[in-house]
Amino acid sequence: MVCRNINFTNVCYVGCSFCGFARHQDDTAEAYDHPMEAILAKCRDAVARGASEVCIQGGIHPGKDHTHYREILEVIKAEFPKLHVHAYSPEEIDFGHRKSGMELSDYLRWLVDAGLGTMPGTAAEILDDSIRQVISPNKLRRARWIEIVEAAHGIGLPSTSTVMYGHIETDRHVAEHLELLRSIQKRTGGFTEFVPLGFIHEKNVLFNHMGARPGATAPEDLRLVAVARLFLRPWIRNVQMSWVKMGPKLAQLALDAGCNDFGGTLMEESISRESGADHGENLPAEEMRRLIREMGRTPVQRSTTYRILRRFDDAAQDPPSLEPTRPRELSGPTRWRLLEERKAATGR
Numbered sequence: 001m002v003c004r005n006i007n008f009t010n011v012c013y014v015g016c017s018f019c020g021f022a023r024h025q026d027d028t029a030e031a032y033d034h035p036m037e038a039i040l041a042k043c044r045d046a047v048a049r050g051a052s053e054v055c056i057q058g059g060i061h062p063g064k065d066h067t068h069y070r071e072i073l074e075v076i077k078a079e080f081p082k083l084h085v086h087a088y089s090p091e092e093i094d095f096g097h098r099k100s101g102m103e104l105s106d107y108l109r110w111l112v113d114a115g116l117g118t119m120p121g122t123a124a125e126i127l128d129d130s131i132r133q134v135i136s137p138n139k140l141r142r143a144r145w146i147e148i149v150e151a152a153h154g155i156g157l158p159s160t161s162t163v164m165y166g167h168i169e170t171d172r173h174v175a176e177h178l179e180l181l182r183s184i185q186k187r188t189g190g191f192t193e194f195v196p197l198g199f200i201h202e203k204n205v206l207f208n209h210m211g212a213r214p215g216a217t218a219p220e221d222l223r224l225v226a227v228a229r230l231f232l233r234p235w236i237r238n239v240q241m242s243w244v245k246m247g248p249k250l251a252q253l254a255l256d257a258g259c260n261d262f263g264g265t266l267m268e269e270s271i272s273r274e275s276g277a278d279h280g281e282n283l284p285a286e287e288m289r290r291l292i293r294e295m296g297r298t299p300v301q302r303s304t305t306y307r308i309l310r311r312f313d314d315a316a317q318d319p320p321s322l323e324p325t326r327p328r329e330l331s332g333p334t335r336w337r338l339l340e341e342r343k344a345a346t347g348r
């Protein structure tokens with residue numbers, strides 16, 4: 001899927017121990033709170049690069065309320081009525097809903113009326129309160145996550161589903177988490193996909209000060225994909241890998257382990273990067289097609305809700321890249337660099 005992440009603010013008071021993204025609002029050197037024009041500029045760039053979706057999530061900014069979430073939707077939809085807006089984790093929904101004073105389903109409908117298309121099933125981490133109490137004691141609890149997701153599905157607002165594994169949880173916690181997601185899906189049918197998210201450890205408190213392990217091993221990553229595929233079918237039909245967490249080569253292997261979805265191109269990614277992930281922020285569509293073809297598969301472009309938008313049966317017929325051109329960098333013998341300079345000067 002061609003999409004763009006937009007994190008509209010990194011100011012957050014929740015304090016999850018696994019999060020390297022959040023900043024205190026007084027941290028003026030690094031905290032940001034993008035104005036609407038900056039959000040629109042990112043949407044324009046996304047559309048120019050072929051995006052069908054923008055994914056909007058941010059920190060929980062203590063100075064905002066429910067109206068801010070709706071205003072972002074209204075502003076985007078006014079300029080891009082066809083752009084799918086996938087936005088607001090259950091944590092953000094919880095915050096906005098509590099500020100709104102509305103019934104939960106009314107609040108969700110109020111956002112849908114303004115243009116909310118689907119909801120990320122993030123803020124799930126491990127849906128066990130004994131784990132949540134340690135890794136993010138201020139975050140919404142299991143029952144509230146379920147209440148919000150079921151209310152969303154109940155009004156026809158689909159969501160993804162996720163797990164974050166490889167920190168302090170045990171296999172039992174992951175198994176119970178999968179069972180919970182499967183049972184919700186049996187009731188609502190509202191999950192579009194399941195996305196396992198490996199814990200990124202390098203730069204956060206959970207690993208550096210609280211004794212969590214440094215993420216899952218590669219075999220664990222692949223086993224979870226395989227188990228999820230077997231355990232969740234036929235109720236959750238799509239299992240997506242995270243190339244940001246796994247890296248593109250392990251993501252290729254995940255296709256053979258049970259994934260059918262390579263996720264989004266993202267264009268911009270801060271949440272994993274700021275916790276230490278180093279697999280990049282942008283996976284151009286042409287690069288994703290190459291990785292998929294190398295595994296003997298045929299790439300297709302999909303919408304957020306898994307409608308096939310385009311098939312790419314023949315690499316020779318692929319469309320030109322919509323990515324901005326960047327100067328190539330060659331390192332090595334001087335004659336190589338002279339070659340590049342000559343090409344830049346003469347075009348040959």
Ligand code: SF4
Pocket residue numbers: 012013014015016019020021022058059060091136
């Ligand atoms: S994970 Fe989300 S809610 Fe938790 S501290 Fe980071 S930005 Fe805030």
